[in-house]
Amino acid sequence: MASVETPSRSDAPPAVRLRGIGKRFPGVIANDDINIDVARGTIHAIVGENGAGKSTLMKILYGVQPPDSGTIEIDGAAVTLGSPADAIKAGVGMVFQHFMLADNLTVAENVVLGAERLHGIGAAAREEITRISGSYGLGVDPDRLVEDLGVGARQRVEILKVLYRGARIVILDEPTAVLVPQEVDELFDNLRELKAEGLSVIFISHKLDEVLSVADEITVVRRGTTVTTVDPAGVTARQLAELMVGSELPSPSTESSTVTDEVLLSVRDLTLPDPAGGRPLVDGVSFDIHRGEVLGIAGVEGNGQAELVETIMGMRDGATGTVELAGTDLSGRSTGQRREAGIGYIPEDRHRHGLLLDSSLWENRVLGHQTRRPSVSHGLVDRAAARADTQRIIEAYDVRTPGPEVPARALSGGNQQKLIVGREMSGDPVLLIAAHPTRGVDVGAQAAIWDHVKNARRNGLAVLLISADLDELIGLSDRIEVILRGGLVGRFDPSEVTPEDLGSAMTGAGSDAPREEGSP
Amino acid sequence: MSGGRVRRLLLGAAAPVLALVAAILITSLVLLVAGDPVLDTWSTILSAPRERNVANIINNATVLYLSGLAVAVGFRMNLFNIGVDGQYRIAAFAAAVVAGEAWLPGYLNTVLAIVVAMAVGAAWAGIAGLLRATRGVSEVISTIMLNFISTSLVAFLLRKAAVRAPGSNSINTKEIPEGSRIPGIPFGGGVVEIYGFVVLAVLSGLAYWFVLNRTRFGFDLRATGQSTTAAVASGINVRRMIVIAMLISGAAAGLVGLPILFGDAYSYGSTFQSGLGFSGIAIALLGRNHPVGIGLGALLFAYLNEQSNPLQILVGVSPEIVAITQGVIVLTVVVSYEVVRRYRRRLEQQAVAAATDRPERPAPTEEVAT
Ligand SMILES: Nc1ncnc2c1ncn2[C@@H]1O[C@H](COP(=O)(O)OP(=O)(O)OP(=O)(O)O)[C@@H](O)[C@H]1O
Ligand SMILES: [Mg+2]
Numbered sequence: 098m099a100s101v102e103t104p105s106r107s108d109a110p111p112a113v114r115l116r117g118i119g120k121r122f123p124g125v126i127a128n129d130d131i132n133i134d135v136a137r138g139t140i141h142a143i144v145g146e147n148g149a150g151k152s153t154l155m156k157i158l159y160g161v162q163p164p165d166s167g168t169i170e171i172d173g174a175a176v177t178l179g180s181p182a183d184a185i186k187a188g189v190g191m192v193f194q195h196f197m198l199a200d201n202l203t204v205a206e207n208v209v210l211g212a213e214r215l216h217g218i219g220a221a222a223r224e225e226i227t228r229i230s231g232s233y234g235l236g237v238d239p240d241r242l243v244e245d246l247g248v249g250a251r252q253r254v255e256i257l258k259v260l261y262r263g264a265r266i267v268i269l270d271e272p273t274a275v276l277v278p279q280e281v282d283e284l285f286d287n288l289r290e291l292k293a294e295g296l297s298v299i300f301i302s303h304k305l306d307e308v309l310s311v312a313d314e315i316t317v318v319r320r321g322t323t324v325t326t327v328d329p330a331g332v333t334a335r336q337l338a339e340l341m342v343g344s345e346l347p348s349p350s351t352e353s354s355t356v357t358d359e360v361l362l363s364v365r366d367l368t369l370p371d372p373a374g375g376r377p378l379v380d381g382v383s384f385d386i387h388r389g390e391v392l393g394i395a396g397v398e399g400n401g402q403a404e405l406v407e408t409i410m411g412m413r414d415g416a417t418g419t420v421e422l423a424g425t426d427l428s429g430r431s432t433g434q435r436r437e438a439g440i441g442y443i444p445e446d447r448h449r450h451g452l453l454l455d456s457s458l459w460e461n462r463v464l465g466h467q468t469r470r471p472s473v474s475h476g477l478v479d480r481a482a483a484r485a486d487t488q489r490i491i492e493a494y495d496v497r498t499p500g501p502e503v504p505a506r507a508l509s510g511g512n513q514q515k516l517i518v519g520r521e522m523s524g525d526p527v528l529l530i531a532a533h534p535t536r537g538v539d540v541g542a543q544a545a546i547w548d549h550v551k552n553a554r555r556n557g558l559a560v561l562l563i564s565a566d567l568d569e570l571i572g573l574s575d576r577i578e579v580i581l582r583g584g585l586v587g588r589f590d591p592s593e594v595t596p597e598d599l600g601s602a603m604t605g606a607g608s609d610a611p612r613e614e615g616s617p
Numbered sequence: 618m619s620g621g622r623v624r625r626l627l628l629g630a631a632a633p634v635l636a637l638v639a640a641i642l643i644t645s646l647v648l649l650v651a652g653d654p655v656l657d658t659w660s661t662i663l664s665a666p667r668e669r670n671v672a673n674i675i676n677n678a679t680v681l682y683l684s685g686l687a688v689a690v691g692f693r694m695n696l697f698n699i700g701v702d703g704q705y706r707i708a709a710f711a712a713a714v715v716a717g718e719a720w721l722p723g724y725l726n727t728v729l730a731i732v733v734a735m736a737v738g739a740a741w742a743g744i745a746g747l748l749r750a751t752r753g754v755s756e757v758i759s760t761i762m763l764n765f766i767s768t769s770l771v772a773f774l775l776r777k778a779a780v781r782a783p784g785s786n787s788i789n790t791k792e793i794p795e796g797s798r799i800p801g802i803p804f805g806g807g808v809v810e811i812y813g814f815v816v817l818a819v820l821s822g823l824a825y826w827f828v829l830n831r832t833r834f835g836f837d838l839r840a841t842g843q844s845t846t847a848a849v850a851s852g853i854n855v856r857r858m859i860v861i862a863m864l865i866s867g868a869a870a871g872l873v874g875l876p877i878l879f880g881d882a883y884s885y886g887s888t889f890q891s892g893l894g895f896s897g898i899a900i901a902l903l904g905r906n907h908p909v910g911i912g913l914g915a916l917l918f919a920y921l922n923e924q925s926n927p928l929q930i931l932v933g934v935s936p937e938i939v940a941i942t943q944g945v946i947v948l949t950v951v952v953s954y955e956v957v958r959r960y961r962r963r964l965e966q967q968a969v970a971a972a973t974d975r976p977e978r979p980a981p982t983e984e985v986a987t
Contacts, residue, residue, distance in 0.1 A: 412849055433852030442850065450850035453843045463836060465851035473833045 110173030112137040112266050112297040113158065113189075118167035120153055122507060124499030127153040129321040131167065135266070135314075140288055140298045142308040142329075145318035145341050146539045147511025148497035151301045154318070155268050158299075159191040160184035171266070190264030192255040192272060198243045205239035208258050215261070229260050233290045248398040249280035253287065260291075267291060269300040271510070273307055274536050277397050277565050278600050285311045303511070303539050304566075305334035317341055338540050355389035356575050361559040362386040362409075362528055367418035369401075369408050369583075378404040379416070380583035386528070391550070391560040393574030393591065395567065395599050401583035402563045403445050406532055409561070410442055411435050422528060437468055441526035443517055443534045445563070447510075451517045454506040458498065459487040461505050462520055469524055490519035494549070495542060511538040518546050522553060529553070532563040547573060567596040581605050628964075632957040633903065633913070636950035643949070644942040648934070657932040662924040662939070670923050672809040677919035678912075679811075679818045679876050680890075684897025685904060685911040686825050687738075687869035691756075692906050693829060694842040694862045696749075700742060700760025701870040702894025703767030708738035709874025710771045710790070713885030714778050716878070717791030726797040727879065734875055735868040741767065742867025743860060750856040756863065764894075775887060789886035799879040814876035821869065822908040838862055870894065899947045905954070918943055 111134040118131040127150045135141040143151050156162045158169065160178035169176055171187045178184045181191070198207050209222050216222040223239050230237040235253045243251065252272060259267055273281045288298050288311060302308050308315060309329045317324045317340045324340055332340075362385065369379035379401050386392045396402050408416045411432040420427045422438055436442065442465070444450035452461055462483050463472040471482035487501040494515040498508055505513060514537050521529065529550070535543040550560060550573065564570050570577055571591045579587040579602045587602045641659070648655045666674060684701055691698035698704075712734035719726050745763060748754040779788035801810025829835035841848040841858045848855055873893055878885065896918055903917070904910030921943060925936035 410850070431852065431854055432849065433854065436852045444850055449844070449846040451847065453840055453847055455843060456840075460836070464840060464847065467833050467836060467851065467853070473836075476833050477831055478833060478836050 109137060110170070111135055112172060113299070114168075114170040114173075115154070115158070116168045116170075118154060118157060118169075119165045120150070120157060120162065121165055124503070125507075126321050128157070128164070128167075131318070131321070131323050133316050133323060133326070135297050135299055137172075137297055138292055138295045139313040140292055140300065140311055142312035142315045143299065143301050143318060144303070144305065144308055144315060144337060146320075146497075147515070147537075147542055148509040149318045149341070150321040151318055152270055152509060155191065155270055155299070155301065158184070159189055159268060185262050185264065188263060188265040189268065190259030190262055190266070191268040191270070192252070192259060193270055196251050196255055198251060198254060200242075200244040202243060203239065204237055204241050204243060204246075204254050204257075207243055207254060208239070208261050212262050215263075226257065226261065229257055233260065233287060233294065235287055247280075248275050249283060252276070252280075252284065256287065264296075266297045266299065269298065271301050271303070271537055273302055273304055274533075275398055275565060277603060278567060278596060279604060280397070281307060303537065303543075305337050305540060308337070309334060319343055341539065342541055354575055355555050357388040357390070357557070359388045360385045361388045361390075361423055362561070363419075363421040364409065365419045365421075367405070367408060367416065367420065369404050369413055369416045372415070376583065378583050379408055382418075382580075382583075382585055384578060384585065386559045386561060388527075388557045388559055389554055390576070391554060391562055391574045393562045393564065393570040393577040394580050395564075395570055395577055395589075395603050396580035397603050398565060400580050400603075402580050403532070404583070405580070406442075406445070406530055406561070406563060409435075409530060410440070433468065436465060439525075439527035441521035441524075441529040441531075443521050443529070443531040445532035445536075447513055447517055447536075452505045452513060455504055457502050457504055458491070458496075458508075458516060459484045459501040461516065462487040462490065462501075465520065466524060486523065490516060490523065494519040495545060511542060514538050515542055515546070518549070522549055526553075527557070527559065529558055529560045531560060533565060534562070535564075535566065535569060543569075567599050570599070571596065579603055628957060628961050632954045633910075633950060635953040635957065636903075636946055637917075639949040639953065640942050640945040643945045644938060647941055648938065653934045653938075654932050658928060658934050658938065661928055661931050662921065664924070666920070666924060668805040669809050672804050672811050674916065674919045674923045675804070675811045675815065676876065676880070677922055678915040679815050680873055680893055681896050681900055681915035681918050682818050682912055683821060683869060683873045683876075684893045685900035685915055686821055686897075686908070687866050687873065688894075688897040688901040689904070689906040689911060690825070690866040690869060691862060692842075692901055694838050694858065695845075696842075696859065696862055696866070697757045698742060698745070698760055698863065698866045698870070699757055699898065700745060700763045700767075700894070701866070701873065701897050702892065703760070703764035704738040704741045704867050704870035705873035705894055706771055706889070706891065707741055707767045708734040708871035709878055709889065710774065710885045711737040712871075712875060713790040713793070713878055716793040716797055717884060719794050719797065723796040726794070727799065730793075730797070730879075731872070731875060734871040736871070738871025739864040739868040742863045742870060746860040746863025746867075749863070750859045772887070775885070779886075787886045787888050789884040791884065793879065793883045797879075798883060799876075801880060812876040812880035814880055817872070818876070821872065822912060825869075826908045870897075873897070896943070899943060902947050903950050917946075 113135040115133045118128050120128040145151050157164045160181045160183045176187050208226055209218050216225045226239045237253050237257050312329050316326045365383045367382045368377050371378050394402055407413050466472045471486050484501045496512050496515045535546050574591045577589040577591050578585045645655045687701045712730040715733045716730035721729050745756045745759040748759045749756045799813040804811045837853045841855055900914040903914035921939040925939040928934045928936045
């Protein structure tokens with residue numbers, strides 16, 4: 098394998114040079130002697146397992162956290178980055194995985210917000226936005242309201258925001274996790290434009306195929322240390338994964354169908370009106386899921402899948418239609434009662450809906466299971482049992498943490514996700530509603546989560562799976578429905594459909610497309 | 618581990634102490650600017666309290682403690698019950714009327730009055746809870762308004778229910794019969810007494826701790842306070858929690874005036890102590906909503922109140938100066954908790970670094986040959 102330990106495209110100093118970066122948290126060494134060179138005009142990918150220390154490293158480079166040791170050089174000059182403002186001054190910008198845009202403002206207002214000093218807030222600012230948008234092919238309209246934009250467009254606004262502030266080095270932490278393939282391609286085209294203009298892009302992803310297709314160099318981080326930097330031309334995704342884990346990956350096993358003819362979840366004419374008066378957010382949705390069946394919902398983010406899930410969970414007011422679980426009508430039941438009826442729920446936004454970030458892991462184990470053993474008995478929280486069960490989840494789902502007392506905030510994104518999945522799978526749910534269950538987890542953990550789901554499915558678990566990862570949808574589902582503008586517009590048999598077909602159906606390009614009868 | 622424990626305790630105490638010192642400095646500055654004797658003022662306040670004063674401090678702290686608890690219940694759920702002041706006054710008035718009528722004999726009468734006080738306090742706070750849960754009205758606004766209404770309502774009702782004591786300008790409810798009063802607890806050499814209600818206040822603190830930290834209900838309440846969205850997704854009925862939390866906060870507020878009523882005043886009159894609810898807000902902040910912390914905060918406030926009494930006579934400074942100190946403490950405490958938090962994190966980090974520092978680098982970076 099080609100190992101480029103000292104990348105030197107030219108004699109110019111690298112855009113970023115990190116030497117001996119170390120960062121420790123209580124009980125955890127997040128970064129330990131990290132060495133990375135990012136050449137100017139390149140896309141540099143960073144890969145590694147969940148908790149390997151990627152986000153921590155990027156936060157250090159963006160001045161969010163100070164390193165315990167090590168040096169940072171930008172364009173050959175040593176810098177100390179005490180805050181994001183320092184980083185921006187040094188030409189470093191970062192797009193976080195969770196967008197930070199104000200929905201009710203226009204693109205231009207969002208971009209200018211907080212950077213009024215640069216070009217004012219008037220015509221000059223607009224001109225600059227249009228110029229940046231044009232020269233990097235971002236195609237952003239400054240006058241659109243952000244709330245009208247899809248995820249891909251919002252991400253471009255975030256990138257524009259960073260460029261507007263004069264960044265020459267752009268950090269993207271898991272930018273593709275929320276995107277469907279078409280949007281990923283567009284994003285990569287944008288990144289290539291940036292690179293062509295001489296900017297450097299550092300980007301983190303768990304999707305190794307994407308990494309191989311777009312990156313000029315790939316640095317592998319394992320347990321806080323840089324293992325090696327490789328040339329994508331010389332490695333395969335599998336080899337990358339092995340570098341990350343430090344051992345060989347187990348090969349995924351193929352599964353036979355476990356679908357039964359017993360209907361577990363029956364949804365009829367489910368409609369959720371838009372409180373703001375627009376078209377319904379969920380529009381006359383009907384489907385059945387049988388015991389042992391996985392129904393996949395494919396769709397571009399923002400087409401009603403989040404609302405569909407929340408309506409089934411009883412979190413939305415004003416919904417009409419019926420939801421039946423094992424013959425019991427759930428309409429009028431509270432979210433708590435639905436959970437008690439045996440629904441596990443992996444929410445799309447783990448920070449908003451899945452976790453109490455400042456509470457310990459075992460308290461997070463109790464969350465959503467407040468009425469059930471082992472967390473709670475006789476109205477009292479059973480701390481010992483909750484701790485013990487959290488320890489079980491930590492082991493079964495390989496959550497990397499010093500222990501159940503650690504606050505959820507201290508876990509890396511992927512490890513938070515593993516904890517949630519483990520929690521929702523405990524107590525033997527009959528139905529699992531899983532929105533992006535493997536978002537942000539590494540390839541190894543993804544396979545492990547899939548195995549857990551498949552095992553439970555064999556025992557009769559029904560799953561409603563929502564995912565932007567089409568491979569996951571196709572690999573896990575027994576049936577796939579496409580959601581577009583709140584309604585189900587197409588049905589596919591996962592054994593025959595290709596990601597490309599799905600992709601075009603999702604964007605509405607193939608709305609006349611096959612209403613295939615993949616019998617359940 | 619004991620070394621670490623001691624340090625944790627010290628660090629825990631550091632923030633309030635820092636806040637106190639800062640508040641004293643700022644108050645001194647005010648005194649200085651006003652041309653008042655700084656040193657004399659402090660030496661009066663910091664002089665050792667006599668037994669009688671200590672009893673007063675404990676009594677005052679009892680009342681403030683209940684007020685702090687009432688506010689803290691709301692705080693734990695991110696609800697700002699600014700209305701404890703109105704709630705305790707209307708509750709104390711209702712209790713005074715009921716106890717004064719003496720429909721039941723002896724302590725049954727007392728128990729009934731306490732229950733009535735809690736119910737009235739809960740109901741009054743519940744209005745704000747309902748408005749918030751059903752109409753989204755901020756509880757800050759509604760409890761402030763309810764404070765005004767409570768003041769006028771009590772004044773109005775007092776005129777109807779009151780009996781005028783001969784030769785006095787103040788009007789009061791009927792006196793509580795002797796058999797229904799709560800006897801004091803002898804204190805010190807037995808010359809002075811403290812409120813028997815102290816026991817109930819301590820029990821309230823224990824109940825507060827137990828319910829919040831050990832019960833499912835407390836878990837739901839804290840979860841809702843931390844993240845409404847996560848609470849909703851976990852199946853907690855947030856609207857119901859808002860109403861219940863306000864009811865509990867109001868019920869606790871209902872107790873605030875009772876130590877005075879049953880241990881000292883024996884009737885509710887136009888001179889009944891007011892403003893206790895606002896001190897409760899400061900004390901809950903100071904005590905970080907922790908039952909012991911609130912207790913210490915209540916003692917501190919009571920101490921300042923008591924020790925400032927002779928200021929006017931001894932050094933010619935208005936006792937109101939300690940209200941400035943108390944107000945400033947609330948501000949400095951917020952700042953100093955943040956300062957100490959950062960310092961603690963730095964220490965932690967250094968400790969971790971020291972514990973994990975090894976001279977040589979381990980983990981040879983093995984290359985995977987392909
Ligand atoms: N604020 C914190 N306090 C304590 N520990 C932390 C904190 N932030 C991160 N860590 C720990 O540092 C390690 C590295 O975390 P980091 O978020 O950098 O991982 P990552 O590589 O981004 O993982 P992922 O792919 O899951 O996002 C983890 O073990 C995590 O638990
Ligand atoms: Mg991360």
